[in-house]
Every structure is written in C-alpha cells, then in structure tokens.
Amino acid sequence: MADTQPILKIRDLDISFKTDGGNVKAVRGVDLDLHKGETIAIVGESGSGKSVTTKAVMGILAGNGTINNGTIEYTYADMSPERIAEVQEKYDGVIPEGYLKPEEIKTVDIVQSAPKFIQSQIRGRRIAMVFQDPMTSLDPTMTIGKQVMEAMRFHYNTPKQEAWKKAVRLLELVGITDAEKRMKNYPHQLSGGMRQRVVIAIALSCDPEVLICDEPTTALDVTIQAKILELIKEIQKKKDLSVIYITHDLGVVAKVADYVNVMYAGRIIETGTVNEIFYDPRHPYTWGLLASMPDVDSSDDELYTIPGTPPNMLHEPVGDAFAPRNRFALQIDEKVAPPMFELTPTHKVASWLAAPNAPKVEMPEDLKKRINRMKKEADLNV
Numbered sequence: 001m002a003d004t005q006p007i008l009k010i011r012d013l014d015i016s017f018k019t020d021g022g023n024v025k026a027v028r029g030v031d032l033d034l035h036k037g038e039t040i041a042i043v044g045e046s047g048s049g050k051s052v053t054t055k056a057v058m059g060i061l062a063g064n065g066t067i068n069n070g071t072i073e074y075t076y077a078d079m080s081p082e083r084i085a086e087v088q089e090k091y092d093g094v095i096p097e098g099y100l101k102p103e104e105i106k107t108v109d110i111v112q113s114a115p116k117f118i119q120s121q122i123r124g125r126r127i128a129m130v131f132q133d134p135m136t137s138l139d140p141t142m143t144i145g146k147q148v149m150e151a152m153r154f155h156y157n158t159p160k161q162e163a164w165k166k167a168v169r170l171l172e173l174v175g176i177t178d179a180e181k182r183m184k185n186y187p188h189q190l191s192g193g194m195r196q197r198v199v200i201a202i203a204l205s206c207d208p209e210v211l212i213c214d215e216p217t218t219a220l221d222v223t224i225q226a227k228i229l230e231l232i233k234e235i236q237k238k239k240d241l242s243v244i245y246i247t248h249d250l251g252v253v254a255k256v257a258d259y260v261n262v263m264y265a266g267r268i269i270e271t272g273t274v275n276e277i278f279y280d281p282r283h284p285y286t287w288g289l290l291a292s293m294p295d296v297d298s299s300d301d302e303l304y305t306i307p308g309t310p311p312n313m314l315h316e317p318v319g320d321a322f323a324p325r326n327r328f329a330l331q332i333d334e335k336v337a338p339p340m341f342e343l344t345p346t347h348k349v350a351s352w353l354a355a356p357n358a359p360k361v362e363m364p365e366d367l368k369k370r371i372n373r374m375k376k377e378a379d380l381n382v
C-alpha cells in the first residue's frame with residue numbers, strides 16, 4: 001500500500017492549546033498516512049493526542065487550540081452534481097476505479113483551508129466522524145429520520161422524498177429493523193446499541209470516503225460492541241471506506257485494523273502493520289500496552305499496569321517523554337528525543353533501543369508468552 005498516494009497524509013503536525021496555566025503541547029510532530037479502503041488505528045493512553053489529531057482533520061479544534069506547524073493533505077474527488085448523481089444511482093455512491101477524470105482529483109491542505117470550505121466540502125460530507133457516546137451526537141428533540149436526512153439536505157440539497165428513502169435504506173444498512181417506523185422515533189426510544197447504529201447511519205449519509213471512529217464502542221456492552229465493529233467492517237467493504245479508529249482498547253484494534261499507530265505524549269512512537277505491532281512490538285510503551293491488555297488466560301488482578309503517569313504537557317518533556325516510566329531507558333533518553341528508526345518499510349519505532357549501536361534489550365518474558373498465545377489463537381481462528 002505504501003507506494004500509492006494516500007487519501008489523507010499528515011506531516012509534522014504540531015498543535016497546542018492556550019490555557020490559564022500556559023501552553024499545552026498536545027500534538028508534537030505527527031506523521032500519518034491513510035490509504036483508500038484501509039483501516040488504521042491510533043492507540044494510546046488518555047491525553048496522548050489521539051482525539052486532537054483527528055479533530056484537526058475535521059476542522060473542529062477547540063477555540064483555544066492552534067496548529068503551529070504541519071500539513072493535513074486530503075485528496076478527494078471533486079465532481080459536478082450530475083456526475084455525483086450518476087455515481088449514486090449507478091454505483092450506490094461508490095466511485096468505481098478509473099471513473100474519475102484527472103481534473104476531478106483534487107488535493108487540499110486542511111490546515112490552510114478556510115473554515116467555510118471545510119464545513120461545506122469536507123466535514124460530514126467527505127470525512128465523517130462517529131463519536132463515543134451516541135447521546136451527545138444525537139439531538140434528543142429531533143426524530144431519527146430528520147437527523148439522518150439533515151446532512152444530505154445540507155450538503156447535496158437532496159429533495160425531501162429522496163432523502164427520506166435514502167435514510168430508510170441507511171437505517172436498514174446499519175441493521176435497524178422496521179426502519180420506516182424508526183424514522184419517526186426520538187433517540188430516547190432506542191437502546192444504546194441502536195442509537196450508535198443511527199449515529200453510523202448519519203455519518204454514512206453523504207457517502208463519505210473517510211470515517212473516523214472515536215472510541216465508537218466504549219459506551220456499549222461487549223456483545224453489542226462486537227456487532228457494531230462487524231457492522232462497520234461490512235459497510236467498509238461495501239463502500240470502500242477508509243477508517244481511522246481512535247481507541248484505548250487493543251482488543252478492538254486487533255479485530256479491525258490493518259495498521260496501528262501508537263501515540264504517547266503527542267507523538268507517534270511506534271507504527272506498523274497489525275501483525276508487526278502485536279507480534280513484534282519494539283517500543284517499551286507498546287510492550288506495556290500489550291501486557292496490560294486483558295486476555296482469556298490472565299485474570300484482572302494479575303494484569304500489568306504501566307508504572308507512573310503520562311507527562312504534564314504544559315511542560316514539554318526533554319528527551320524521550322516515556323523515559324521516566326521506562327525501566328529500559330538509556331542515558332541518552334534523558335537528553336535527546338529519539339528519531340523514528342525504520343525496521344521494515346511499514347514498521348517504525350521512536351526509541352533509542354532501536355539505534356544500531358544500542359544495547360540489546362529483550363521484551364519481558366511474560367509478554368513473550370502472551371504473544372505466543374496470541375499467535376496460536378490467531379492460527380486456530382484462520
């Protein structure tokens with residue numbers, strides 16, 4: 001995938017927030033690529049900068065936030081209303097390969113784009129987002145139907161009757177039975193799982209190319225969680241969507257992601273394919289995350305927790321931000337932040353342990369055993 005043009009290409013993104021206590025350095029030089037049809041996950045503890053990064057993509061940073069540096073290049077299809085209608089009627093909203101004329105392919109830098117352009121052309125239309133708690137993204141005073149139709153009416157001026165029909169189809173697509181009847185319901189008349197399905201239907205209503213899912217299943221119980229993840233996967237295949245998952249939950253990542261980006265203190269500290277991150281992790285922070293992931297063979301009380309807490313980003317850390325919590329830290333970590341070392345064309349790690357002349361450090365034995373168990377389980381499931 002790496003040699004094709006990404007639809008979303010983030011380079012050197014740097015974001016801070018002005019607060020009474022000073023400047024919070026939330027994102028510090030993030031690079032990220034998303035290709036057509038693929039799923040990437042951004043994982044890391046609370047406060048690592050996952051949401052801020054994706055909010056910048058959507059152009060919805062809080063008012064006290066500033067993008068100090070970097071680019072967010074988005075490449076998209078810019079078609080006439082007639083061509084859009086043709087794609088919707090003939091190809092169910094999915095642009096077939098080879099359909100676009102060269103002049104219809106545009107690249108914009110979202111960082112430099114006017115808020116009006118992002119609102120009318122990007123957010124909700126081409127890049128849509130599903131948030132953690134459906135109750136905060138749904139309007140309790142508006143029927144489900146009206147809410148699913150709203151973005152279509154706003155972005156495409158879709159006539160009411162047509163929007164109604166498409167909304168019913170979308171509710172059916174996300175597995176809501178009796179869709180016609182449900183259109184007239186209010187959010188409180190639905191269960192949590194059903195509400196999250198509605199939120200997904202809303203996100204899909206304008207046939208976006210990119211779907212950002214911010215902890216989409218955290219508020220749901222485990223069986224419903226699995227169903228929602230399956231649903232997003234199915235729709236992704238049907239619609240050739242590119243998906244970004246933001247999550248704390250490595251269990252979710254293992255089920256859905258092609259590529260994983262591990263974030264710590266505003267930086268991506270390890271990136272790789274899902275197999276590279278789960279079976280051959282190199283950063284001690286990634287080791288900690290994997291070791292603290294519940295699995296069938298470990299009871300909750302023997303689960304590992306990473307010692308210490310993430311740094312306070314009001315004071316930008318000197319050297320490697322993870323060093324104070326890292327029992328494998330080297331002297332250099334205290335002074336100089338590690339660069340990204342390339343291990344394979346897809347696997348990179350920001351740790352001095354990966355430097356050519358670094359002392360050889362092995363991951364903890366317990367984690368090795370756990371990884372072997374994961375590999376065996378994966379073999380059984382093939």
Ligand SMILES: Nc1ncnc2c1ncn2[C@@H]1O[C@H](COP(=O)(O)OP(=O)(O)OP(=O)(O)O)[C@@H](O)[C@H]1O
Binds near residue numbers: 019
């Ligand atoms: N409006 C704001 N004002 C000040 N600081 C902010 C603001 N929004 C985010 N931050 C800070 O930016 C940093 C990154 O936050 P972000 O929400 O991206 O973390 P996250 O990794 O998504 O965590 P979570 O999993 O809890 O959502 C945190 O230190 C957070 O406190």
